[in-house]
Amino acid sequence: MNKKENGQIRNKILIVDDSEINRSLLSDMLSGEYEILEAENGMEASAILQSHEHEISVMLLDIVMPVMDGFETLVAMNKNGWIKSIPVIMISAETVPAYVDRAYDLGVQDYISRPFDERTVRRRVINTIMLFAKQKELSHMVADQMMEKENGNQLMIEILSNIVEFRNGESGLHVLHIRTLTELFLKALLEKTDKYDISRKDIPLICNASALHDIGKIVIPEEVLNKPGRFTDEEFAIMRTHSMEGARLLEDIPMRKNEPLIQLGYQICRWHHERYDGKGYPDGLKGEEIPIVAQVVALADVYDALTSKRVYKDAYSHEKAVEMILNGECGIFNPILMECLKDISDTLEKELSVLSQGSSQTEILGTVEMMMEKGELEVSERTLRLLEHERTKYQFYAELSHEIQFEYTAMPEMLILSEWGARYLDMPETVLNPREEAFGQKVFDGSDFEELLRLLVNTTPEKPVVEKKYLLNINGHERWSRVIARSMWDDGETPEYMGAIGKIVDIHDNMEKMTNLERMAAHDSLTGLLNHKAAKEKISDILNQDEQQKYILLLFDLDKFKQANDQYGHLFGDEVLKYVAETIKKSTRASDIAARMGGDEFLLFMPYKEQAEPLVKRIFDLLCGQYKEFRVSVSMGIACAEECGGDYSVLFHMADEAMYEAKRSGRGRYCFYKAEMADTGGEAR
Amino acid sequence: MTVKECYDAMGADYEDVFARLRKDERIQKFLLKVMNDKSYDLLCSSLESGDMAEAFRAAHTLKGVCQNLSLTPLYKSAAVLSDRLKEQTEYGSDIEPMLDRVREDYERTISCIRELDGQ
Numbered sequence: 001m002n003k004k005e006n007g008q009i010r011n012k013i014l015i016v017d018d019s020e021i022n023r024s025l026l027s028d029m030l031s032g033e034y035e036i037l038e039a040e041n042g043m044e045a046s047a048i049l050q051s052h053e054h055e056i057s058v059m060l061l062d063i064v065m066p067v068m069d070g071f072e073t074l075v076a077m078n079k080n081g082w083i084k085s086i087p088v089i090m091i092s093a094e095t096v097p098a099y100v101d102r103a104y105d106l107g108v109q110d111y112i113s114r115p116f117d118e119r120t121v122r123r124r125v126i127n128t129i130m131l132f133a134k135q136k137e138l139s140h141m142v143a144d145q146m147m148e149k150e151n152g153n154q155l156m157i158e159i160l161s162n163i164v165e166f167r168n169g170e171s172g173l174h175v176l177h178i179r180t181l182t183e184l185f186l187k188a189l190l191e192k193t194d195k196y197d198i199s200r201k202d203i204p205l206i207c208n209a210s211a212l213h214d215i216g217k218i219v220i221p222e223e224v225l226n227k228p229g230r231f232t233d234e235e236f237a238i239m240r241t242h243s244m245e246g247a248r249l250l251e252d253i254p255m256r257k258n259e260p261l262i263q264l265g266y267q268i269c270r271w272h273h274e275r276y277d278g279k280g281y282p283d284g285l286k287g288e289e290i291p292i293v294a295q296v297v298a299l300a301d302v303y304d305a306l307t308s309k310r311v312y313k314d315a316y317s318h319e320k321a322v323e324m325i326l327n328g329e330c331g332i333f334n335p336i337l338m339e340c341l342k343d344i345s346d347t348l349e350k351e352l353s354v355l356s357q358g359s360s361q362t363e364i365l366g367t368v369e370m371m372m373e374k375g376e377l378e379v380s381e382r383t384l385r386l387l388e389h390e391r392t393k394y395q396f397y398a399e400l401s402h403e404i405q406f407e408y409t410a411m412p413e414m415l416i417l418s419e420w421g422a423r424y425l426d427m428p429e430t431v432l433n434p435r436e437e438a439f440g441q442k443v444f445d446g447s448d449f450e451e452l453l454r455l456l457v458n459t460t461p462e463k464p465v466v467e468k469k470y471l472l473n474i475n476g477h478e479r480w481s482r483v484i485a486r487s488m489w490d491d492g493e494t495p496e497y498m499g500a501i502g503k504i505v506d507i508h509d510n511m512e513k514m515t516n517l518e519r520m521a522a523h524d525s526l527t528g529l530l531n532h533k534a535a536k537e538k539i540s541d542i543l544n545q546d547e548q549q550k551y552i553l554l555l556f557d558l559d560k561f562k563q564a565n566d567q568y569g570h571l572f573g574d575e576v577l578k579y580v581a582e583t584i585k586k587s588t589r590a591s592d593i594a595a596r597m598g599g600d601e602f603l604l605f606m607p608y609k610e611q612a613e614p615l616v617k618r619i620f621d622l623l624c625g626q627y628k629e630f631r632v633s634v635s636m637g638i639a640c641a642e643e644c645g646g647d648y649s650v651l652f653h654m655a656d657e658a659m660y661e662a663k664r665s666g667r668g669r670y671c672f673y674k675a676e677m678a679d680t681g682g683e684a685r
Numbered sequence: 686m687t688v689k690e691c692y693d694a695m696g697a698d699y700e701d702v703f704a705r706l707r708k709d710e711r712i713q714k715f716l717l718k719v720m721n722d723k724s725y726d727l728l729c730s731s732l733e734s735g736d737m738a739e740a741f742r743a744a745h746t747l748k749g750v751c752q753n754l755s756l757t758p759l760y761k762s763a764a765v766l767s768d769r770l771k772e773q774t775e776y777g778s779d780i781e782p783m784l785d786r787v788r789e790d791y792e793r794t795i796s797c798i799r800e801l802d803g804q
Contacts, residue, residue: 018742018746019722020718021722021750021753021754022746022753024715025715025753028711028714062749064742064746065742093748093749114749114752115701115752115753115754117705118705118706
């Protein structure tokens with residue numbers, strides 16, 4: 001069929017057999033008229049099906065194969081729905097009934113037994129393709145007719161209900177509202193309970209029937225129907241007959257009693273004014289005696305009546321209407337329906353306005369969806385063209401974005417990379433068993449890839465997105481990358497995890513820039529030591545975490561440094577500072593914290609064992625020395641962290657006091673903080 | 686040597702293969718491929734290493750290839766071994782004579798094909 005529409009396209013045949021000779025034998029017999037794709041086993045076949053499902057006209061499948069055999073392949077085809085679009089011909093020497101039966105059960109169309117005979121092979125392939133095409137064409141025709149009929153039905157019902165509405169002086173919106181409300185309440189009800197004998201696929205029909213609820217009003221005299229103000233008892237009695245009259249109208253339609261639409265319409269017409277406590281009319285039914293469809297329409301009717309303007313009343317707000325219904329001001333309803341009303345109350349008003357506008361379209365779409373589910377509607381040629389268009393678009397953008405985009409399928413496990421991504425990683429576009437392959441072992445660290453897959457499986461259809469940074473190995477280079485992926489689920493009643501789509505973005509340069517900036521922000525540019533702010537943060541962290549607090553803080557400045565500057569120039573001054581910084585770096589360990597506070601003031605923070613003094617003395621002695629013409633001497637104050645109560649500013653203050661004490665005592669010395677310094681310190685400055 | 690003579694020398698069924706494949710060139714082309722087919726080697730090595738599942742698949746493939754090309758003697762001996770490996774997955778002394786038979790047929794078949802190729 002492709003041929004007719006598009007001269008150059010040949011039907012594609014996928015041959016799956018582990019023996020190269022067998023594949024090429026078949027290929028030789030068929031290649032004149034068909035384009036041949038080959039796969040060595042079910043895994044490879046699945047990969048081809050994943051990306052070329054709609055291009056393949058028929059598949060020839062061997063049974064005994066390594067990795068993934070013919071039956072396993074069929075199972076995967078069923079699971080992924082491929083079996084619906086691709087006819088499979090089994091090739092095997094096995095004619096054991098058990099084999100043959102199982103193959104047919106799994107959806108195989110035909111059987112070719114070895115040894116291959118050219119004529120048989122060609123004939124079977126042609127027959128299968130033609131049969132399948134015919135079947136598709138027929139199902140399209142049936143689907144079209146069904147659509148037409150369905151639309152006609154719905155239109156007739158809408159016309160009929162509109163006549164009633166018109167006579168009633170209403171806009172016709174009431175019918176649309178009832179349909180929509182009925183739909184919303186039914187969906188909410190099905191979420192809550194399965195105790196009623198209705199399912200999602202019944203909803204469109206019930207909605208159609210709901211439109212008929214007031215047809216009985218056709219027999220009510222106009223002056224009663226449209227009377228402004230209150231009814232007399234007599235008038236009310238007349239009005240009340242409309243429910244029974246409506247039911248009778250439907251009942252009297254000849255030969256149609258068993259139509260589900262008529263039966264539902266009857267229930268709805270007759271009982272949509274019954275109430276759960278038995279105080280409704282016409283029959284005074286109670287509780288679950290009232291059919292659930294009538295209960296639902298009754299609620300819809302009341303809600304819409306309250307929120308609409310009528311000849312005898314103004315419109316109430318949504319909130320007021322819900323409140324009145326819940327308070328029982330319009331009669332008593334099924335408690336479970338009251339729960340439903342509460343559940344959807346927040347969104348009801350908005351959905352009502354949106355859905356009522358597009359109600360016909362949504363329902364047609366619903367019908368189409370239902371038919372698709374039942375397999376009544378196959379993918380049309382037009383859909384395929386659209387799909388192709390989308391694919392071109394997607395490929396183009398993927399190419400431009402310079403991101404590795406991927407599709408991951410959980411069963412059989414495989415990964416499909418975007419063209420650009422595959423080139424970039426120097427890998428084939430299809431990676432089977434990605435966990436075992438370079439993708440899951442080398443590009444990702446093995447455990448990282450496992451983690452990513454685990455995160456994806458553990459998502460839900462409501463929250464499907466996973467985002468995480470990984471250090472990847474791209475062609476031998478370590479690159480920080482961000483993986484953003486979204487899990488994919490099938491649309492069954494309980495959604496099943498199918499796999500994921502996602503992309504990998506290289507963020508290495510950005511990360512590096514950030515780390516660099518962070519480093520620069522934390523360090524003093526002249527000496528390469530930390531600056532005060534960074535040192536303060538690090539020390540505070542340690543003070544907060546370490547219970548022992550066996551640390552000392554050393555604070556010192558260079559004696560007569562100003563002279564060095566004045567005498568030999570600022571460049572020389574900088575050299576002295578660098579020399580001191582180098583000395584500090586040499587005499588401390590990586591775990592110690594050393595910082596330049598600014599000017600000629602430095603800070604050291606380090607742990608000590610039993611005695612702090614020997615450590616201090618060693619550092620002090622190292623610092624005092626000669627740099628060129630300048631004699632380096634320091635005044636140093638020391639405070640122990642044990643006394644600061646974990647507070648950095650207290651500790652700093654103590655060391656500062658001690659340093660001034662050292663200065664006051666004649667410089668060129670170190671001095672430990674003592675409690676009595678606290679009072680005098682401030683004055684000494 | 687013609688294709689038919691080659692089949693006669695192998696003790697294989699030329700009429701049958703010609704009826705199905707319908708061209709001598711095609712038959713010859715695929716016969717030559719048999720020389721490069723790995724299933725016989727795989728069969729021997731899997732039996733040696735005790736990988737019985739792989740051995741079954743290899744015997745099965747060899748059988749299928751021979752069947753398609755009507756290499757009747759090798760097809761028959763490969764089928765016997767393939768059936769045995771399918772029914773029982775343990776190694777047994779009964780396998781040896783079967784494998785000997787396959788080896789004998791395989792060598793004869795291959796040497797005939799080489800001769801055909803030699804021209």
